[in-house]
Amino acid sequence: xxxxxxxxxxxxxxxxxxxxxxxxxxxxxxxxxxxxxxxxxxxxxxxxxxxxxxxxxxxxxxxxxxxxxxxxxxxxxxxxxxxxxxxxxxxxxxxxxxxxxxxxxxxxxx
Amino acid sequence: xxxxxxxxxxxxxxxxxxxxxxxxxxxxxxxxxxxxxxxxxxxxxxxxxxxxxxxxxxxxxxxxxxxxxxxxxxxxxxxxxxxxxxxxxxxxxxxxxxxxxxxxxxxxxx
Numbered sequence: 001x002x003x004x005x006x007x008x009x010x011x012x013x014x015x016x017x018x019x020x021x022x023x024x025x026x027x028x029x030x031x032x033x034x035x036x037x038x039x040x041x042x043x044x045x046x047x048x049x050x051x052x053x054x055x056x057x058x059x060x061x062x063x064x065x066x067x068x069x070x071x072x073x074x075x076x077x078x079x080x081x082x083x084x085x086x087x088x089x090x091x092x093x094x095x096x097x098x099x100x101x102x103x104x105x106x107x108x109x110x
Numbered sequence: 111x112x113x114x115x116x117x118x119x120x121x122x123x124x125x126x127x128x129x130x131x132x133x134x135x136x137x138x139x140x141x142x143x144x145x146x147x148x149x150x151x152x153x154x155x156x157x158x159x160x161x162x163x164x165x166x167x168x169x170x171x172x173x174x175x176x177x178x179x180x181x182x183x184x185x186x187x188x189x190x191x192x193x194x195x196x197x198x199x200x201x202x203x204x205x206x207x208x209x210x211x212x213x214x215x216x217x218x219x220x
Contacts, residue, residue, distance in 0.1 A: 042210030101154040
């Protein structure tokens with residue numbers, strides 16, 4: 001049971017490039033979510049999904065897209081990266097209200 | 111809009127001390143409150159989950175309380191150890207929205 005996995009662990013992008021952060025969970029959780037963590041701030045919710053085919057926006061959705069084609073996977077897409085998107089990104093899945101987090105992806109946009 | 115505040119931002123104590131971390135939130139209509147631990151460069155580890163109908167939860171040397179009416183939660187750590195050094199985050203959940211505090215960075219000195 002791997003829990004919540006994220007790839008890559010580190011990524012450097014140039015402004016305007018696109019990329020997808022991968023997230024997968026093997027616990028059959030319906031609820032999955034993406035957060036970003038910036039220095040001195042708490043985690044902020046970007047997007048979430050309550051099940052395959054259902055996604056919704058969180059607190060800071062601008063500049064990010066998501067889709068949920070399977071229960072296991074919930075990728076986060078940056079279509080045109082900006083320096084303001086430099087952050088650490090965490091994916092989480094939830095069961096019974098309790099959230100379980102992946103190890104994070106540290107993204108730098110130059 | 112739910113706002114979550116954690117005070118103090120940093121705390122340093124000698125080994126063996128009992129300590130209390132504080133979390134306050136502005137909207138009492140929450141589904142649950144969860145305490146996490148985050149080690150440097152790592153993801154979040156769930157410590158305790160308190161449902162809105164509960165007043166407290168205990169796990170080993172940790173005890174978390176919840177007072178919804180006053181918008182407060184505390185995390186009590188008994189007999190602190192150097193291995194408890196980490197950042198402690200609280201998060202409140204309402205429906206599908208989860209809001210985090212910025213965390214308390216705890217250092218336990220041998």
